Amino acid sequence: MRRAILATVLAISSSGAFSTGALAQNLTVATGAPPTSVDPHFYNAAPNFALSMHIFDRLVERDAEVTPYPGLAESWEAVSPTIWEFKLRQGVTWHDGRPFTAEDVAFSVARPPLVPNSPASFSPFVRAIQRTEIVDAHTVRFHTARPHPLLPVELGSIAIVAKHAVEGRGTEDFNALRAAIGTGPYRITGATPGDRFELARNDAWHGPRQPWERVTYRIIANDTSRVSALLAGDVDVIDQVPSTDLVRLRRDNRVAIAEVQGLRLIFIAPDRSRRGNLPFVTDNDGRPLEKNPFDDVRVRRALNISVNRDALVERVMEGAAAPAGQWMPAGTTTHAPDVPVPTFDMEAARRLLAEAGFPDGFRMTLFTPNDRYPNDARTAQAVAQMWSRIGVRTAVEAVPWTSYSARAARQEFPIRLAGWGSSTGEAGSVLISVIGTFDRAAQRGAANSARYSNPELDALTDRAATLLRLEDRAAVLRQAIKLATDDVAMIPLFNISNSWATRRGLVHEPRMDERTVAMGTRPAP
Known part of the structure; x- marks a missing residue:
């Protein structure tokens, strides 16, 4: 059952805001908190998670109201009190064209406890799993010591990584983009730590086609600078709208505000x-x-x-x-x-x-x-x-x-x-x-x-x-x-x-989990 939430999207007319050619072009997002790694298993922090959502998918995804829905898994069921079976989506490929299989899933759920120097590990989300059984290329079973009804929800936090790209490699290889091969809606093409990440649309993604060919994911920690960049047209979306500016920006016809209780x-x-x-x-x-x-x-x-x-x-x-x-x-x-x-x-x-x-x-x-x-x-x-x-x-x-x-x-x-x-x-x-x-x-x-x-x-x-x-x-x-x-x-x-601001002609879906993702921004209808 979907949770009732307080969500207000103050959108304005998009008349004249977009040309036809702009609809399928580029988006620049400015976030106030820097992702510290491209490795999706390194640090369970919202900025890292938000970046990883562009590049990697999970078996179970969560929408803006944190309601679970199928991701790389088409379905799941408890086939016994201590066994969860997941049927995987077929026809999915990694960004390098190789097929996604159950081997990647087994590798990914085993990896979080092994990531060294993690400030906040993802291992609690897989702690109930005692053994992963590969039934076939598109079926996995997770065995737990006792009934664990929250496992599908918890797996919504575990990014699935490519075994062939990650095995034998570490966090530094993700940051150097050698291991940063996902199945997600965008491929990462460049990274300047503390400044920006460059992303290109994955046209082979199994999900809905994204309107943006390229996304620049910038880090602008200073509140005033982030708002100024939006008003100057240097960026299209900002998060963490300063509370001191919210009232003023709500009245500014150059922007739209999206808010939700976080x-x-x-x-x-x-x-x-x-x-x-x-x-x-x-x-x-x-x-x-x-x-x-x-x-x-x-x-x-x-x-x-x-x-x-x-x-x-x-x-x-x-x-x-x-x-x-x-x-x-x-x-x-x-x-x-x-x-x-x-x-x-x-x-x-x-x-x-x-x-x-x-x-x-x-x-x-x-x-x-x-x-x-x-x-x-x-x-x-x-x-x-x-x-x-x-x-x-x-x-x-x-x-x-x-x-x-x-x-x-x-x-x-x-x-x-x-x-x-x-x-x-x-x-x-x-x-x-x-x-x-x-x-x-x-x-x-x-x-x-x-x-x-x-x-x-x-x-x-x-x-x-x-x-x-x-x-x-x-x-x-x-x-x-x-x-x-x-x-x-x-x-x-x-x-x-949680609040976001976008330039005129865009609408943004506010997320209760505060993650800022390009997939949540669309041209205004």
Whole structure:
């Protein structure tokens, strides 16, 4: 069943905007967050995923409302409680003309856990698979240890790569384009890291014919520069429209705005990887603390309730977000209605700090990216001011995303601002990848660089994954949300509203998962 969403597309008349020759020509997209690799299994981050969607396909795809639909698999069914059978699309070829087969699928689902130095691995999406059986060239069976009803949804995150092009090669070969051979709607023809990627239409693609012969996928991290490029006609589509410009751009007849409530939560992650003193955390005289203050739930609760989320949404995000007390936004199937947005209470926060042994607070540095999420550094500065008012004197260090992501994965930050989009549309994504106990062998906690751990929470997550009925699974996931919230596994701030702007004569389909793809842009009818 398709999820009802808030989606507004403010399109304007395309009269005179396109000539006949322009309809099948080029599109230039400007994204605010840089993909860090062409390897589709290297980093489970929205910018990387968005780029890979142009080049690679998945067995199961997800539409703009994150509803699954057939991709490289024409159909799938559970032929037994622990066996999923997938029938593959026939006649599909790789960009080099070789045929796509079940061998490529088996290779692709085995690869994510083997990719070295991944900041956030895709391995949680294949962790249930114990064995892949190739029945014939266009049939595969995935064997699991126990019933796993979410496997088709999870495989919607696994790009299928060409075994003949990738075997024996690594991420650097994708970045050099030697291994970047997919079955997707576009072939990659050039890459300048941190600046742009060049794509050419794959006329042999099995999906609907794309209107753009060539796509230039540019990275323009600066908000003002991105908007200026659109208004100057240098680019056709931009994402992450700055909240400060939304009202003005809605009135500008040169552009159209597309918006939708997103699935991404912006949150704060306190480090739990060390029991002793943390870097960048001291007492008020600058001396290292003997213990990690974030191990005390009273400290985490104090920080949680001293954040004025309404003020963040109103003053920092300028209405382009919704205050959050959990990671699933209202209206999604596993949103927990009994978990409210925390009540802002600075006096209660000071009492909790005193009870935890910090009557005078302490000092720390909050780290944040400055070019990844809308208003990320501004949000961190606002939160730091709120915490300083309760005695936790907080400095902010803003870091470019390419450096920030690698440093976060190495646990270099004592506390950091982060974001996560639950692209499966269910609460399990965060439970498995972000706050599940880090366990490389069990392929759990791949994005849990804070190293939060709660065995009771892990048990609920595992139980939910075996339940066939959505209603039963949702009930257990809501229990897990409540448990994680009570323990302050993370400090949720708000769910972002996603927005795009296009030049006149184009329409763009807004995606709840915030991925910016050329396939979502069409000439206006």
